[in-house]
Amino acid sequence: MTDKPKDNVIMPGRGPIAEVDVSHLKDDGDAQGFTYEDSFGMDAEGFVMRWKGDWVAYENRCPHWSIPMDAVENEFLDPSKSFILCPMHGATFDVDTGFCFQGPCHGDTLEKYDVIEIGDGVVEIRNAAPKIKLI
Numbered sequence: 694m695t696d697k698p699k700d701n702v703i704m705p706g707r708g709p710i711a712e713v714d715v716s717h718l719k720d721d722g723d724a725q726g727f728t729y730e731d732s733f734g735m736d737a738e739g740f741v742m743r744w745k746g747d748w749v750a751y752e753n754r755c756p757h758w759s760i761p762m763d764a765v766e767n768e769f770l771d772p773s774k775s776f777i778l779c780p781m782h783g784a785t786f787d788v789d790t791g792f793c794f795q796g797p798c799h800g801d802t803l804e805k806y807d808v809i810e811i812g813d814g815v816v817e818i819r820n821a822a823p824k825i826k827l828i
C-alpha cells in the first residue's frame with residue numbers, strides 16, 4: 694500500500710479549478726486574482742496571496758454583499774497589512790482562516806481553497822476539503 698499525501702487525493706469536487714502564475718508574489722500580502730468556473734458553471738473570481746512564507750487562497754466575494762473585495766486590483770489587505778479588508782463596508786477577515794471578525798458579516802467566513810505548488814512559479818488552486826461539522 695502506498696502512502697500518498699492527502700493533497701494528491703482527488704476527492705469528488707476537489708479537482709483543480711485554476712492554475713495561477715505566482716512567481717511575482719514575493720512579500721506577505723502580495724496577491725493575484727484569478728477566474729474560474731464554479732460548480733454551477735458560473736464565472737467566479739478568487740485570489741491567491743503570499744502569507745507567512747506560504748499561500749492562502751479565497752473566493753473573491755465578500756459574504757456581505759457578494760461583491761469582489763479588491764477595489765484596487767489585487768489589493769486585499771488593510772493599510773497595516775494585517776488582515777483582509779472589504780473596502781465597501783469595512784468587514785475584516787483573518788488572513789489565515791478567512792473568518793470575519795468585525796463588520797456587517799461578522800461570524801461568516803470567506804470560501805477557502807487549497808493551494809498546491811506545482812513548480813515554475815505556478816500554483817494549482819483546488820476546492821478545499823468539505824467542512825465536516827460534528828454535532
Ligand code: FES
Nearest residue numbers: 755757779782784
Ligand atoms: S460588501 Fe463587504 S462589507 Fe459590505
